[in-house]
Amino acid sequence: MLIVQKYGGSSVADPDRIRAVAEHIVRAHAHGNQVVVVVSAMGKTTDDLVRLAHDVSQQPHGRELDMLLTAGERISMALLCMAMIDMGVHAVSFTGSQAGIVTDTVHGKARILEVKGDRIRETLAAGGVAVVAGFQGISTDKAITTLGRGGSDTTAVAIAAALGAEVCEIYTDVSGVFTADPRLVPEARKLARVSFDEMLEMAATGGRVLALRSVEFARSYNVPVHVRSSFTWEPGTWVVEEDPAMEQAVISGVTHDESDAKVTIAQVADRPGVAAAMFRALADEAVNVDMIVQNVSTAGHTDISFTVPRDDLRRALTVVEKVAAEIEATGVTYDEDVARVTIVGAGMKTNPGIAAKMFEVLAAEGVNIEMISTSSIRISCVIPQSDVEKAVRALHAAFELDQVV
Amino acid sequence: MLIVQKYGGSSVADPDRIRAVAEHIVRAHAHGNQVVVVVSAMGKTTDDLVRLAHDVSQQPHGRELDMLLTAGERISMALLCMAMIDMGVHAVSFTGSQAGIVTDTVHGKARILEVKGDRIRETLAAGGVAVVAGFQGISTDKAITTLGRGGSDTTAVAIAAALGAEVCEIYTDVSGVFTADPRLVPEARKLARVSFDEMLEMAATGGRVLALRSVEFARSYNVPVHVRSSFTWEPGTWVVEEDPAMEQAVISGVTHDESDAKVTIAQVADRPGVAAAMFRALADEAVNVDMIVQNVSTAGHTDISFTVPRDDLRRALTVVEKVAAEIEATGVTYDEDVARVTIVGAGMKTNPGIAAKMFEVLAAEGVNIEMISTSSIRISCVIPQSDVEKAVRALHAAFELDQVV
Numbered sequence: 001m002l003i004v005q006k007y008g009g010s011s012v013a014d015p016d017r018i019r020a021v022a023e024h025i026v027r028a029h030a031h032g033n034q035v036v037v038v039v040s041a042m043g044k045t046t047d048d049l050v051r052l053a054h055d056v057s058q059q060p061h062g063r064e065l066d067m068l069l070t071a072g073e074r075i076s077m078a079l080l081c082m083a084m085i086d087m088g089v090h091a092v093s094f095t096g097s098q099a100g101i102v103t104d105t106v107h108g109k110a111r112i113l114e115v116k117g118d119r120i121r122e123t124l125a126a127g128g129v130a131v132v133a134g135f136q137g138i139s140t141d142k143a144i145t146t147l148g149r150g151g152s153d154t155t156a157v158a159i160a161a162a163l164g165a166e167v168c169e170i171y172t173d174v175s176g177v178f179t180a181d182p183r184l185v186p187e188a189r190k191l192a193r194v195s196f197d198e199m200l201e202m203a204a205t206g207g208r209v210l211a212l213r214s215v216e217f218a219r220s221y222n223v224p225v226h227v228r229s230s231f232t233w234e235p236g237t238w239v240v241e242e243d244p245a246m247e248q249a250v251i252s253g254v255t256h257d258e259s260d261a262k263v264t265i266a267q268v269a270d271r272p273g274v275a276a277a278m279f280r281a282l283a284d285e286a287v288n289v290d291m292i293v294q295n296v297s298t299a300g301h302t303d304i305s306f307t308v309p310r311d312d313l314r315r316a317l318t319v320v321e322k323v324a325a326e327i328e329a330t331g332v333t334y335d336e337d338v339a340r341v342t343i344v345g346a347g348m349k350t351n352p353g354i355a356a357k358m359f360e361v362l363a364a365e366g367v368n369i370e371m372i373s374t375s376s377i378r379i380s381c382v383i384p385q386s387d388v389e390k391a392v393r394a395l396h397a398a399f400e401l402d403q404v405v
Numbered sequence: 406m407l408i409v410q411k412y413g414g415s416s417v418a419d420p421d422r423i424r425a426v427a428e429h430i431v432r433a434h435a436h437g438n439q440v441v442v443v444v445s446a447m448g449k450t451t452d453d454l455v456r457l458a459h460d461v462s463q464q465p466h467g468r469e470l471d472m473l474l475t476a477g478e479r480i481s482m483a484l485l486c487m488a489m490i491d492m493g494v495h496a497v498s499f500t501g502s503q504a505g506i507v508t509d510t511v512h513g514k515a516r517i518l519e520v521k522g523d524r525i526r527e528t529l530a531a532g533g534v535a536v537v538a539g540f541q542g543i544s545t546d547k548a549i550t551t552l553g554r555g556g557s558d559t560t561a562v563a564i565a566a567a568l569g570a571e572v573c574e575i576y577t578d579v580s581g582v583f584t585a586d587p588r589l590v591p592e593a594r595k596l597a598r599v600s601f602d603e604m605l606e607m608a609a610t611g612g613r614v615l616a617l618r619s620v621e622f623a624r625s626y627n628v629p630v631h632v633r634s635s636f637t638w639e640p641g642t643w644v645v646e647e648d649p650a651m652e653q654a655v656i657s658g659v660t661h662d663e664s665d666a667k668v669t670i671a672q673v674a675d676r677p678g679v680a681a682a683m684f685r686a687l688a689d690e691a692v693n694v695d696m697i698v699q700n701v702s703t704a705g706h707t708d709i710s711f712t713v714p715r716d717d718l719r720r721a722l723t724v725v726e727k728v729a730a731e732i733e734a735t736g737v738t739y740d741e742d743v744a745r746v747t748i749v750g751a752g753m754k755t756n757p758g759i760a761a762k763m764f765e766v767l768a769a770e771g772v773n774i775e776m777i778s779t780s781s782i783r784i785s786c787v788i789p790q791s792d793v794e795k796a797v798r799a800l801h802a803a804f805e806l807d808q809v810v
Contacts, residue, residue, distance in 0.1 A: 015460040049480065055420040057487035064490065067498050068483035071476040075454065078473035082462035085469065093472050098547075142503075 002124075002165045003028060006038040006134065006156035010173040011230035012076045013043035021171075021230060022083035025129060029089060034124045036163065037131045038156040039080055041072025046135075062107030066136075066146045070096070073133035073152075081131050090128035094119055096136035096144075101155060103137035103145045110137060110145035112154065112217075115162035132159060150211020157214045161221035168218065168225045170210065175229040176236035177202065177209050179401035180254040184392050187402035191252060192235075195242035198252050198344050199225075201378040205342035206257030215239065242346055250354065251345035251399040256392050258339040258385055260290060260307040262370065263316055267301045267330035274327050275304060281323050282308075287316045291340070291373045291380065305371055307382065310336060338370065339388040342380040343395055355379050361398045367391050407529075407570045408433060411443040411539065411561035415578040416635035417481045418448035426576075426635060427488035430534060434494060439529045441568065442536045443561040444485055446477025451540075467512030471541075471551045475501070478538035478557075486536050495533035499524055501541035501549070506560060508542035508550045515542060515550035517559065517622075520567035537564060555616020562619045566626035573623065573630045575615065580634040581641035582607065582614050584806035585659040589797050592807035596657060597640075600647035603657050603749050604630075606783040610747035611662030620644065647751055655759065656750035656804040661797050663744040663790055665695060665712040667775065668721055672706045672735035679732050680709060686728050687713075692721045696745070696778045696785065710776055712787065715741060743775065744793040747785040748800055760784050766803045772796050 005025060012018050029035045040046075049069050053060040060068075077093040084091035100116025123130040134152025139145045147154050153170055160168035177199065180188040194202070196219035203212040209227055218225050218239060228236030268274055275294065282289055292306040308316045317334060324332050341362075348354050358379055362369055367390065371382035383391055396402065410430060417423050434440050445451075454474050458465040465473075482498040489496035505521025528535040539557025544550045552559050558575055565573035582604065585593040599607070601624035608617040614632055623630050623644065633641030673679055680699065687694055697711040713721045722739060729737050746767075753759050763784050767774055772795065776787035788796055801807065 015457070018461055052420070052480070052484065053487060056423055056484045057491050059491070060487045061490040064483040064486040064496075064498060067486075068480055071479040071483075074476040074479070075457070075473055078469040078476075079457065079461045081469040081472075082458060082465045085466040086462050086464070091469075093469060095549075 001032075002034045002036070002163060004036045004038065004156050004160040004163070004165045004168045006152055006168065006170045007040065007230055008152065008170075008172045009040045009043050009045070011171050012039060012080060015079070017230075018076070018079050019083050022080055022087060024230070024233065026084055026087045026089050029129055035129050036120055036124070036159055036165070037080065037129060038134045038152055038159060039073060039077045039131060040134050040152040042076045045072040045075070063143050066107045067144050069146050070133065070136040070144050073135055077131045077133050084129060090123075090126065091131055092123045092128055093131045093133070095133050096155070097138035099130075099132045099159070101132075101137035101158070103139050103147070105139040105141055105143065105145070107143070107145055109148035110139060112137060112147065112158045113140070115158050117159065117162050120159070120163065147213075150214065153211045153214035154217055157217045157221070157223050157225065160223045161217065165223070168223050170225055170227045171230035172209065172227065173229065173231060174209060175232055175234055176227050177207065177239070177253070179252065180392055180396045181256065184256070184389050185254075185396045188396065189402055189404065191237050193238045193240060194252055195346050196239060197242060197377055198346050199239045201342070201344040201375065202253055202255050205340060205344070205378065205380055206255040207253070210239070248347050249345060250347035250351045251343050251401065253344050254392050254395045254399070254401065255342045255344065256339060256388050257342075258388060259310055260338060260340060261310045261313040261334060261336045262305060262307050262338045262382060263313070263320060263332065263334045264303060264305040265320060265324050265329045265332050266303050268304055269328060270300050270302045277327060278304070278320065278323050281319050282316060285315055285319050287312045287319065291371055291382065293371045293373065307338070307340070307371070337385045338382050339385040340380050340382050341388060341391045341395065342378055343399065344378050346377050348377050348379075357398065358395065361394050362391055365390050365394045406437075407439045407441070407568060409441045409443065409561050409565040409568070409570045409573045411557055411573065411575045412445065412635055413557065413575075413577045414445045414448050414450070416576050417444060417485060420484070423481070423484050424488050427485055427492060429635070429638065431489055431492045431494050434534055440534050441525055441529070441564055441570070442485065442534060443539045443557055443564060444478060444482045444536060445539050445557040447481045450477040450480065468548050471512045472549050474551050475538065475541045475549050478540055482536045482538050489534060495528075495531065496536055497528045497533055498536045498538070500538050501560070502543035504535075504537045504564070506537075506542035506563070508544050508552070510544040510546055510548065510550070512548070512550055514553035515544060517542060517552065517563045518545070520563050522564065522567050525564070525568065552618075555619065558616045558619035559622055562622045562626070562628050562630065565628045566622065570628070573628050575630055575632045576635035577614065577632065578634065578636060579614060580637055580639055581632050582612065582644070582658070584657065585797055585801045586661065589661070589794050590659075590801045593801065594807055594809065596642050598643045598645060599657055600751050601644060602647060602782055603751050604644045606747070606749040606780065607658055607660050610745060610749070610783065610785060611660040612658070615644070653752050654750060655752035655756045656748050656806065658749050659797050659800045659804070659806065660747045660749065661744060661793050662747075663793060664715055665743060665745060666715045666718045666739060666741045667710060667712050667743045667787060668718070668725060668737065668739045669708055669710040670725060670729050670734045670737050671708050673709055674733060675705050675707045682732060683709070683725065683728050686724050687721060690720055690724050692717045692724065696776055696787065698776045698778065712743070712745070712776070742790045743787050744790040745785050745787050746793060746796045746800065747783055748804065749783045751782050753782050753784075762803065763800065766799050767796055770795050770799045
């Protein structure tokens with residue numbers, strides 16, 4: 001069986017952890033599997049390097065920042081190979097470039113265009129374990145690139161897709177995907193199985209277990225992903241294609257996200273092109289707008305609200321205030337004390353009344369809903385940040401997520 | 406003018422130092438020079454990485470150790486480029502592999518076979534500064550290699566040779582090459598100029614300013630090297646081809662080395678092949694034998710003494726004791742309390758009596774000479790380690806090295 005295993009930073013944070021991970025890989029290899037390993041930088045290495053860059057430069061240059069950050073995986077993968085070689089296994093490390101991870105030229109958040117993988121295949125054919133640096137690649141114009149936060153997950157899934165691996169195991173410091181954040185909801189239950197679509201919605205709305213882009217990749221190429229713990233090694237959560245034949249829970253999980261701020265532009269003229277002008281201006285400044293809500297028009301005017309990452313708020317306000325003046329809006333307000341609570345479930349599609357139930361649960365808790373946004377398998381509400389814990393717990397209980405289906 | 410500048414670890418040890426170095430490079434560039442920079446890892450990074458490797462593995466695998474260690478220059482060169490870009494200069498970093506530093510396949514002490522340098526030339530042609538990782542290359546079978554301690558000096562000289570640079574400036578934490586170690590001899594004087602041959606002898610006998618291999622390279626390709634300080638930026642020492650037309654000092658410097666041990670094999674049968682058997686066995690165990698002295702034969706037997714790095718002593722003794730039994734020597738003794746003191750000078754060739762004077766100076770100080778070895782421009786004596794300071798000071802004074810010629 002061909003397996004891709006990915007180990008996150010906490011899994012290889014120190015020499016003891018590295019040896020424990022090496023033992024686990026060697027065991028999988030000894031059982032007759034072909035194993036490709038993708039590894040992140042040790043512990044907080046990447047954060048430390050980013051800090052160093054900002055100590056040297058106010059605005060570190062993208063190409064050079066990528067050159068800098070890719071040092072991290074180089075260190076962890078070499079150490080991991082040393083540990084495996086000590087155990088008698090032919091282990092060989094490859095940088096993103098050596099493994100043929102070809103990306104576009106966008107430094108800091110490059111997208112993988114192709115996985116060549118020739119040297120990985122050679123190593124497997126020679127009976128060895130190939131260890132590949134996560135998070136990095138080589139661009140079409142031969143510069144070193146990085147894939148952005150969570151990029152190692154994407155590397156692993158992309159390699160699994162390219163090699164036709166039977167599973168991509170993502171080892172991390174939690175034991176799987178839970179029905180809610182266990183720090184907020186002690187009764188939260190580990191899900192044995194979740195669909196790509198549900199996982200996508202969870203990743204997009206605050207579930208931190210898997211990076212969004214890696215789930216998109218897994219869904220596109222139908223790569224089964226097994227999220228599990230490198231500390232307990234117990235079976236975790238399988239992220240797989242939805243099986244319509246299977247009985248499924250209406251709601252799979254509750255997620256929350258406290259990293260956004262809300263911006264409202266009041267009394268915008270309700271005519272074509274106004275919203276476009278606003279959001280084009282924000283996009284040009286690379287502000288990541290998430291939820292957008294526009295109220296019905298009253299007397300030819302409307303209010304537009306949207307959320308942005310709190311880190312982008314200052315930049316967003318500068319843009320919005322400028323454009324608001326041009327489009328003759330009456331004012332711009334913002335609120336940093338907001339959070340988003342979301343319920344996700346593939347069964348929602350065939351069960352009417354889920355939204356109503358969610359709003360009732362929040363109302364019963366006295367939680368005011370400020371914005372609502374939905375997809376076919378997700379409902380998100382923006383609420384006051386101080387109500388997050390209460391809201392998540394109430395929703396978890398109301399939808400009986402602590403009960404095994 | 407095309408200049409190669411190399412900065413050692415202490416020159417780029419922290420963000421402030423990196424910015425100071427960036428300013429200096431930018432100044433050279435602004436004066437209309439084409440500048441290629443070679444940089445070492447920051448401060449003690451390489452030592453830290455070696456320690457980490459030994460925390461993970463008792464005997465780190467060569468290929469993976471090289472993969473690990475090359476992370477160091479990646480960090481320093483990226484930071485240096487960021488700092489220069491902030492100053493408005495088009496600076497681009499290249500790994501050894503990207504710069505086309507092709508080496509043989511000996512991990513940990515690879516030799517440079519070729520410098521392609523296409524991307525360096527492209528960067529210079531575009532008006533930019535190329536920053537190249539020192540100490541590293543890519544082997545003929547596409548593995549990352551390192552050149553061993555001091556390897557960044559060799560990278561710099563090799564690039565200077567390949568590009569036909571007018572000078573290779575080696576920036577370090579001392580202001581040049583001195584007539585003796587200033588920590589031992591306060592009157593030691595900085596040399597304005599020293600020949601390749603003299604520098605080779607100094608580097609081989611304890612002068613720590615330049616790595617031996619880089620001097621060999623500079624001599625082979627006739628690359629003028631300017632060793633100078635990145636802290637004071639004052640003019641340092643030029644290492645250049647000997648100019649026979651120039652009046653020169655008889656002695657240029659006194660060096661000392663306290664890292665060796667002495668091994669003596671007593672009463673070896675004086676017949677062909679005996680010494681060969683001994684030193685072949687040592688070579689096979691990769692013990693670096695330095696000085697070898699064989700006394701005249703008495704009654705068909707002789708004593709052989711040699712020095713080895715103190716770190717290799719245990720290994721050397723194991724080999725020697727085994728071989729000594731085979732060749733029926735009467736015994737093996739060793740002494741770790743030894744040091745070597747050397748005088749170097751191109752003028753020695755045409756001045757008889759230098760050796761005699763050296764022995765007289767040591768005798769007058771009551772220093773016992775245990776071994777002697779000479780070349781046409783060097784005389785080395787092995788003496789008790791406790792006499793080193795006294796010997797170096799006495800020789801420095803006797804040969805009037807504190808006087809400008």
